[in-house]
């Protein structure tokens with residue numbers, strides 16, 4: 001280190017001078033050194049530790065310690081201190097330097113180093129500064145030298161300035177010299193850098209050679225590539241030449257095309273022009289058309305308005321028409337009711353799930369009961385067929401809708417009418433659905449059966465303040481020509497006998513158990529039992545096909561709480577087994593046998609319907625159990641309704657047609673006006689009186705006969721009498737049937753008369769015994785309560801009335817005596833017909849002759865009330881001798897003036913008082929019946 005500069009720096013006190021370099025470590029060490037010795041002299045400490053040279057070192061350090069810090073010590077003093085310490089140490093060789101002294105020395109050395117480093121830094125900066133200043137001054141000198149060539153004054157001034165500058169320059173040179181050393185050092189550094197540069201150059205040289213080698217390689221590669229590319233270029237040139245040719249060709253082609261298109265364009269332009277011309281023409285035409293259309297529109301608007309008015313009128317007319325149609329329908333129904341026509345409702349089953357794709361045979365369903373079916377296999381007019389019934393229910397009709405139209409009929413049961421509803425149709429067409437419904441649990445699903453009984457209960461409840469109703473139910477099935485009770489578990493498998501003449505009040509099967517019911521729940525319970533007991537089986541056409549005809553009979557007995565009058569109504573609800581084509585239903589074994597029975601009984605029903613429709617003299621009820629059971633409903637004045645069930649499927653077309661034809665025939669059947677089964681107390685009393693009087697008359701007849709035969713009857717007469725029909729068992733009948741003998745004849749016939757009277761009385765007794773036996777035999781099972789009613793039903797009013805059974809009683813109550821009906825029809829052409837239809841006429845005539853006033857009044861009342869003036873006729877059947885019918889049937893209405901010849905016979909009785917009473921009685925009965 002240059003001592004001069006060091007002094008200068010120290011003097012100046014500039015930053016970076018050795019004097020002022022701050023070293024916190026050093027000062028800290030000094031400080032700690034100081035503090036470590038605080039309270040005691042350093043030399044003391046030193047001496048106590050090191051003994052022999054402690055004085056010297058202590059003095060040196062004390063010198064240092066006099067200073068505030070190392071920074072404030074001059075470099076020289078520091079060096080001298082260090083030198084002294086080192087010399088002392090050398091002198092005292094082998095003796096180690098104390099640790100503290102060494103650290104102080106180390107600090108001093110560090111301080112010196114710091115100062116040297118800072119100085120060097122300053123020198124470098126100074127040098128740069130001077131360099132720049134020199135440059136500036138050089139410039140100024142040059143400028144001044146230029147100026148020196150100017151004026152002397154300027155020169156002088158310049159000289160002065162020059163002098164000044166020279167002084168400055170000397171100063172600077174001084175400084176420069178001072179800094180030259182630094183420059184030398186820097187040169188050294190530069191040399192070092194140059195050496196580095198050299199080495200770098202060498203590296204560069206090496207890199208250059210490598211690069212050149214690479215370049216050479218690349219050049220060779222480039223040459224090769226060039227050759228390849230040249231080759232490629234030649235190829236491409238060839239291609240280019242070729243494509244040029246192509247282009248040429250294309251150009252030629254496009255040229256010709258262009259020419260063609262040009263020609264076409266020309267043509268099109270021409271065409272467009274012509275079209276445009278026609279368009280113009282069209283536009284003109286359309287405008288004129290528009291005008292015309294507008295005019296027409298106006299005309300149309302007027303016409304539409306006009307039509308609207310017309311339509312309105314038409315709608316009104318149509319509405320009226322519908323009202324009229326409805327009224328017509330009502331009237332028609334009323335007429336039918338009066339005639340006793342079987343009402344026919346047709347119901348079409350919807351397609352079942354899985355049958356959606358099927359074609360229907362139903363083409364049109366009219367509101368007025370019209371139905372058009374279509375035969376898909378036929379074309380033209382023959383393919384359609386129109387049928388007309390009382391009502392047609394489409395596939396969408398609900399159970400409730402169906403019942404709504406059935407309800408009035410059912411309600412009339414409570415008014416004492418006999419009603420029969422039966423469902424007919426091919427298997428699987430929905431008969432059970434209509435009659436019972438698919439399930440009992442849901443009220444919406446309830447069929448006619450449940451709804452009917454529910455309705456009966458509801459109405460009977462609403463009328464309970466005036467009429468006390470009792471309801472009883474029987475349920476039987478006809479399976480393979482056997483009648484089975486469905487409500488009696490024990491007897492369900494037992495065959496039931498069918499009484500060959502129906503009981504009073506239309507009781508079909510007297511052996512079947514009768515169950516009194518008081519609520520819909522009772523009915524539901526009973527019917528579920530019945531349905532469970534019913535024979536069903538699966539066929540190809542219906543999974544649960546009913547294999548039997550089921551008959552649910554509801555008996556209603558109402559007693560008027562005020563008058564004690566009794567009315568009896570009976571409702572038969574018949575679910576027929578389905579007709580089926582055996583080959584379609586694929587039945588075999590038991591199923592086949594069942595099907596054969598079903599078809600046989602249904603064809604017997606068809607025969608009965610046909611006979612009734614044609615008013616045939618013979619109605620073959622006896623051909624099947626089914627027709628025997630239904631005989632009371634089809635043969636007497638009950639109200640009958642037939643549900644015709646149709647399957648709309650095309651495959652069932654032939655069955656549909658035969659069902660519809662059957663229905664058509666059935667709708668033509670006239671059963672006679674329905675009649676209510678009402679009996680007032682008066683009627684009963686009168687009946688009793690009549691029975692008594694009849695007995696008296698019979699006795700008198702016998703007496704007269706005996707007297708006549710005693711006086712006039714001869715052998716010839718006796719022969720006639722011997723051959724007299726067994727059918728004329730009734731004395732009255734006998735007298736009506738036999739040619740009336742002359743007084744002489746009668747006188748000669750005492751022998752015959754005796755025999756005959758004996759025979760008559762025997763037959764009469766037989767007949768009565770037969771009836772009594774029957775009523776004892778027809779053991780109805782009385783289940784639970786309702787004993788009175790059941791007995792009443794069983795025995796009829798005659799038994800209920802103190803057991804005074806008489807032929808007349810039974811006959812009067814045996815309204816539905818179908819067997820007798822059948823016999824009647826059998827004999828309709830013979831004398832019996834005349835006989836059967838004469839009673840009313842006879843009585844009328846007699847009444848006219850004997851009591852003209854009374855007779856007149858009676859017939860007036862009858863006419864007013866529109867009641868045919870007829871009286872009960874005696875029964876022809878000997879077994880039921882003396883039975884009378886209050887018939888208003890068609891057959892009875894055939895009564896004619898044939899009756900007149902019988903008058904003398906009646907007068908022959910010569911028991912005026914008796915006849916008077918007799919006819920008065922008839923008149924009273926008619927009055928009662930009419931009022932009822």
Ligand SMILES: Nc1ncnc2c1ncn2[C@@H]1O[C@H](COP(=O)(O)OP(=O)(O)OP(=O)(O)O)[C@@H](O)[C@H]1O
Nearest residue numbers: 349427428429430431432433438542545546577578
């Ligand atoms: N109106 C209807 N709406 C919906 N389904 C119906 C209707 N009528 C019938 N069905 C359905 O058609 C099927 C056959 O009906 P159902 O058993 O009543 O016929 P059926 O004429 O009594 O047959 P069978 O003579 O073989 O006893 C049943 O599944 C029934 O639920």
